[in-house]
Amino acid sequence: MEASKQEEAAAGGKQGGGGACCRGRDARAVESSRKESKVVVPVVHDDAEAETEPCVIAVDDSSVDRALVTALLRRSKYRVTAVDSGKRALEILGSEPNVSMIITDYWMPEMTGYDLLKKVKESSELKQIPVVIMSSENVPTRITRCLEEGAEDFLLKPVRPADISRITTRMLLH
């Protein structure tokens, strides 16, 4: 299978692209315009239910980690849009009004998760969106820097179901 189809299959269906968190009754695909981050969201709820469901943007340059974090989030009933770069995440954030959380890898080429966090927190439209950082390295100064910049949480990879549960609980308390 080609990589994009494998990703989609591994994430339990297609994940959303631009205008990504789809609403509607039938499963349908909305492809992003960028072939390297084809993401499509499966929609199996009616419009009313879809409106109330949280939508998360997952950002990671690793296809394996995108599939993994997407599966974990979907298990917690989130709708997920997975993209491979901070730049792509910002494009989607610009067009998608209903994002409840961004979960991003720290170490990515061109734009790190920290860079993305800063851009989100500097934006009057986006700064209210909680941002969670993931990293495979336990670097205390990195963690502190992210939390000081406004990150909601910092998760060590590989991310586990308990990590997602913790985040979900924190979000509910907001």
Add this chain to the structure above:
Amino acid sequence: LVLQGYLDEQFNQLEELQDDSSPNFVEEVVALFFKDSPRLLTNIELALEKYPQDFYRLDSLAHQFKGSGSSIGALRIKNECSIFKTHCNGRNLEGCRRSLQKMKREHANLKQKLETYFQLLRQVGPQECAVNSWK
């Protein structure tokens, strides 16, 4: 038994995420890893051949490989990447070269083992397969 010592508990986590809506999740994520990993190994090899070596880039490439490997529970690959990164920090070119060869061997071994494992699963079904015996 076929996977004993090759994988860690993270592989169990992948299996926990497999369900009726994602019945082939583990195999698909593993396939993603083996689709990306040859490119990473090639990039490491090319970076080692380049003179002067950029140990920062080498460390970064090994970090990527280690990260993806860790996400599927590839224990031996993860451990060898850590050794490689240590050699990068020490600017030990020979150490890096030896470690890369081990990484490639472990990568090939794991691929073969997992292919056998998934074939077995298809033949006998998950209930029959001694999944936990490999821990």
